[in-house]
Amino acid sequence: MTTALTGHTGLLVDQAERWTAHNYHPLPVVLASGEGAWVTDVDGRRYLDCLAGYSALNFGHRHPALIGAAHEQLDRITLTSRAFLHDQFGPFCQELAELCGKDLVLPMNTGAEAVETAIKVARKWGYKVKGVPDGQATIVVAADNFHGRTTTIISFSTDPDARADFGPYTPGFRIVPYGDLAALADAVDDTTVAVLIEPIQGEAGVLVPPGDYLPGVRQLCTSRNVLFIADEVQSGLGRTGETFASTPVVPDMYVLGKALGGGIVPVSAIAASHDILGVLRPGEHGSTFGGNPLACAVARAVIALLNTGEPQANARTVGAHLHERLNALVGHGLTAIRGRGLWAGIDIDPALMTGRQACEALMAHGVLAKDTHGSTLRLAPPLLVSKQEVDVAVNALHVVLKG
Numbered sequence: 001m002t003t004a005l006t007g008h009t010g011l012l013v014d015q016a017e018r019w020t021a022h023n024y025h026p027l028p029v030v031l032a033s034g035e036g037a038w039v040t041d042v043d044g045r046r047y048l049d050c051l052a053g054y055s056a057l058n059f060g061h062r063h064p065a066l067i068g069a070a071h072e073q074l075d076r077i078t079l080t081s082r083a084f085l086h087d088q089f090g091p092f093c094q095e096l097a098e099l100c101g102k103d104l105v106l107p108m109n110t111g112a113e114a115v116e117t118a119i120k121v122a123r124k125w126g127y128k129v130k131g132v133p134d135g136q137a138t139i140v141v142a143a144d145n146f147h148g149r150t151t152t153i154i155s156f157s158t159d160p161d162a163r164a165d166f167g168p169y170t171p172g173f174r175i176v177p178y179g180d181l182a183a184l185a186d187a188v189d190d191t192t193v194a195v196l197i198e199p200i201q202g203e204a205g206v207l208v209p210p211g212d213y214l215p216g217v218r219q220l221c222t223s224r225n226v227l228f229i230a231d232e233v234q235s236g237l238g239r240t241g242e243t244f245a246s247t248p249v250v251p252d253m254y255v256l257g258k259a260l261g262g263g264i265v266p267v268s269a270i271a272a273s274h275d276i277l278g279v280l281r282p283g284e285h286g287s288t289f290g291g292n293p294l295a296c297a298v299a300r301a302v303i304a305l306l307n308t309g310e311p312q313a314n315a316r317t318v319g320a321h322l323h324e325r326l327n328a329l330v331g332h333g334l335t336a337i338r339g340r341g342l343w344a345g346i347d348i349d350p351a352l353m354t355g356r357q358a359c360e361a362l363m364a365h366g367v368l369a370k371d372t373h374g375s376t377l378r379l380a381p382p383l384l385v386s387k388q389e390v391d392v393a394v395n396a397l398h399v400v401l402k403g
């Protein structure tokens, strides 16, 4: 595709189009630098980043504490493999386990790898601890989920774009409607080792389940001896105003990623108790890069930021302002608003424009956001934004909706 864009942007968009597989459809903006909630493109235009790397940039671009930790580690040692220990590993594991209130953690790199890890651990726990007959384990998941892109994970996706043409699919998953406790209870039987859900479904359009859902999932899992796995890759680490979106419900296993790497390196992990994560033995699971020194050093700085409580507090107060401002636009171009903290799913009146068209128009007004499906877009700015910065985004949306 040849674009009509000018300057460096046009050249670089065309080059990317020419030389990469088209597995994404990026907005035609080419970023060159970023600081806090703001990014600058190659032609010097500034934008407010309201996607924040799908929540991988919860602390903004180049947060000084995170960049400082990375620099310090780059000057010492960056990779050892897990064949050897290094001096960031034990501290990282302890600090993350304590943040999660769990006994053990297992670090990986991407969110999908952490989900795969959770699935493997749950299956092994099912066979060794629960006593499920070999090869029979089932995991119950929710429709409209998004847990990543591996062949096993897309096997239980209900999104045709994510799933079609990638079979044969991994068996062992049952899909029930999200938010429906009765359907969940019906799907659980003696072969069920886990329920795997997002506490808030991000990619589906920031869908918040009914208030009794997560407590009900907890109760069902406890009573049926099934692991409750909360995929907090996108919802966790401050986004909703709490460290975990599941709070006050406590799952058996947290799956974390994205923001854990501070927007610098991919860092993911699962966290659970001894009786669950203790089922793994040497050689059964691993990753060359998982738990590397650079990743651990950056993630420790992320955990230290979360331990101050400031990102969560800001997400609560500025998030309330965001939702108040967005709610005022319902009936004026928006049909619905969902979300919590600094996370909003926004349904635009489909008669006005698609989510993609809204994102292109927002971009022209200096705001970067991402559509999900149809006329839905999501706003998820870095957690340290101010009310004034949120106003920049909502004012731009208001102008775009007025056409």
Ligand SMILES: Cc1ncc(COP(=O)(O)O)c(C=O)c1O
Pocket: 054, 109, 110, 111, 112, 113, 115, 146, 147, 148, 149, 198, 202, 203, 231, 232, 233, 234, 235, 257, 258
């Ligand atoms: C809830 C959830 N789980 C897992 C993933 C996969 O993470 P990654 O893209 O790092 O593999 C995502 C990514 O958007 C996600 O939102």
